[in-house]
Amino acid sequence: MIYLDYAATTPLDPEVRAGMEQALENHGNPSSVHAFGRKARQLLEEGRERLAEALGCRPRELILTSGGSEADALALYGVALARGRGHLVSTQVEHSAVLLALRNLERLGFAVTLLAPDRYGLIYPEQVAEALRSDTLLVSLMTVNNELGTLYPVRAVAELCRARGVLFHTDAVQAFGTVPCQVEELGADLISIAAHKFYGPKGAGALYVRKGVELFPLVPGKQEQGYRGGTENLPAVYGMGLAAEKAVAVLPQESKRLLGLRERLEGHLLALPGVELNGHPTLRSPKHVNITAKGADGEGLLLNLDLLGVAASAGSACSSGSLEPSHVLLAIGRSREEAKASVRFSLGRFTTEAEVDQAARAFAEALRRSRDDGWRATEAAEGPGWR
Structure with missing residues (x-):
């Protein structure tokens, strides 16, 4: 996992x-x-x-x-x-x-x-x-x-x-x-x-x-x-x-390492059709990657990610289990459907490059499973994105 x-x-x-x-x-x-x-x-x-x-x-x-x-x-x-x-x-x-x-x-x-x-x-x-x-x-x-x-x-x-x-x-x-x-x-x-x-x-x-x-x-x-x-x-x-x-002692080198992992994960995820970044592109913590997957069923996306061996979240842990979309995503202009189809990945001290790559592959598969036939057709026409 x-x-x-x-x-x-x-x-x-x-x-x-x-x-x-x-x-x-x-x-x-x-x-x-x-x-x-x-x-x-x-x-x-x-x-x-x-x-x-x-x-x-x-x-x-x-x-x-x-x-x-x-x-x-x-x-x-x-x-x-x-x-x-x-x-x-x-x-x-x-x-x-x-x-x-x-x-x-x-x-x-x-x-x-x-x-x-x-x-x-x-x-x-x-x-x-x-x-x-x-x-x-x-x-x-x-x-x-x-x-x-x-x-x-x-x-x-x-x-x-x-x-x-x-x-x-x-x-x-x-x-x-x-x-x-x-x-x-x-x-x-x-x-x-x-x-x-x-x-x-x-x-x-x-x-x-x-x-x-x-x-x-x-x-x-x-x-x-x-x-x-x-x-x-x-x-x-x-x-x-x-x-x-x-x-505090490890912060300088760890922050730089996390930024590299964040950019690597973003590159994989944003290459997929209909996936958009939430949050500022540069003025952002080195460990956060929050994305919206348009056309996806949010609950199905997270459940499939879990089944595929990746633990991520839909937003704040204090709101887990809530059927309501993230108040943060609504505040920045996401629709209720888009907010529900969003995932927060967050990296840490024990995250490796191999895990980032494997998680990106799992996300691509979870996204395929959680989208309707219209989005699958779009994906087939435009190409599968990163694998």
Whole structure:
């Protein structure tokens, strides 16, 4: 089976797994004062420090969470509820964790503006500037789109917001470990990440909070400086630190390797009739390839891919099983039928050229099986494309 769904989750790195074993063996509570607790606290803070070093921030600027969705929620609810009222700006193509939080804030009386993307999924700083109001509290713009891979002008938007006295949050869950994501590079006041997107364990994430930013705690308690109560997941946090450290160390060469694989896969897929790329052609993550196969039955396409030994997805893993087409693809102008006939391939650390070639052949066969007779006739007349 060829795994090309790294944007949904990455395999746990064997070195990270080995490093987590010592944390698993320690059953102390990091908040306890006895020897077991002190050892647990030492490991917890070591994981936090490794993560902080990878992000380029201070350890105390990190609030440990259960993952990216909780980090997003803490950023949005935390800022909004600390202020009590006001206006928030985001986009139509954010992750569902952000969009659903904003919907809930609207129900609580906050005003929300969602910016529309262009056909590549891009949002421009000028759009943000036009949307800002005197009561705008927060702008939230993801670093990399989780479905398309499109890169956003995060630094420019961060500078714009700072000049206007507005807090800026970026969901960097899909970005960290794939593109440079240090705090000073992004310029954001709040940054969300999740360990399982960079070869760490599931169930661990973090929210970077720039010093001086006030948040309303969603889970009251004494842990995490009072911002997130509950006993920390020690093995997962320690593994997240190890994974972040390695992700940053290998990023320069790995990013270049992934870009080569991405271009190779794109070349194969786009040579097939009726297959079109979604997302920006160049301003895109090196691991994302999202395509629409016109005339194909989307469900049949994915099922046939799976039967042929390739794991891919129709979009965000958080929306899997949904009969509704991707909100991201609809926002960039795809019809409901086209959105349903779209597939996201995402490459990773263990992907090889041979797997890319084999996956492309499997896709060509899955496409043949999932198209109606009219498209088969077209394919026969115009040629079979790449095999």
